[in-house]
Amino acid sequence: MKLSTASVLAALTAQAFAQTNFTGDTLQGYPIIEYLDLADVPANTISRFWISAAEAQGGLPYFLPIFVARGSAGSLESGRRLSLSASIHGDELNGIPVVQRVFAALRDVVSSGNFNGTVIGIPTQNINGNILNQRNFFSSSNNGFFTNLNRVFPGTSIAEGGSIATSYAYTIWNSVWGNASNVDIAVDFHTLSTGSNGPLWCYADYRLDGVQRLAELTEADVIKIDPGEPGSIETTWVDFGVPAITLEIGPAKNWNQTLISRSQEFVWRLLDDLNMLPSNYTAPQEATSIGLENSYRATNFSTSVAERSGWVQMNVVPLQDVEEGQAVGTVYNSWGDVIQNLTAGASGRVLTVRVDAAVEQGAGVLDIVYNATAS
Incomplete structure (x- = not known):
């Protein structure tokens, strides 16, 4: 069953902008805008824009790159509006080439006039984190604060008392996504945090109609x-x-080409499912997906934690099935003495495994998912 055409836009309270505000400036040859109105983007074209999400200390702006693939002239009404975003955590990089490569591959079909819909892409959302090669957004006031941008959406403007970090999120939400008026379906690409390894997996809130279908397409x-x-x-x-x-x-920080390719294939399945692609379109890549029948569905996490600081050696790998109480790793002190034997807290499937040997007390070293569901 296809994802149904959303009527959600009519029910959403959108921030009203009369038109895209072009500042008149350019960066690397592309226009700088203050906010995005899809009606002003040329049809049958992939456009590139910059937007300043915030200003760093000294008034230097953080510019975000924005792709917009707009289909045929009538597709704003007849087609869907998809957001593809990546790297809201600055060390999470695999989503960046997914967004970049999808837009590169869309060029011909969009220019042909046979693309029915609109796709907004932000390949690097946390420029600050990318520069610092770490997860969070750093603000330098009062000697500095680190903020997890993926916990402050939809943000708060400076006028409403927001910080640079919350106003940064506010700009993305309101000036790019139009307070949800520019988007009716969305995918946010992440990786694990630095120091862990894991497979391709997704979070999905099945309580909202359409989310289960979206998750299964992955x-x-x-x-x-x-x-x-x-x-x-x-x-x-x-x-x-x-x-x-x-x-x-x-x-994190490791372009896994197989998982990147699988994520691209998901986007093509999604575009097809949303009836955005012409019926005779062939996705420009090899098939590497595992098939939905091989996806493991789970509702719960079990996390194993290092009780003391030291050096951890794990002896399980992602997607390995384990039993509760099974030995999964060892923590050593600086002398090489065993100070903790790690065991699985539940029977299930290994999701993430710590690969950074240096570990502090209280740090998670293993995530197991369990209680798989049939739906």
């Missing part, structure tokens, strides 16, 4: 049926009635 190794995290991009979309998932693409 053909991910694991589908985690999950109510989401308040302030995350995925959960904020869901709160606004927009079907959305978080897709986790393996480890």
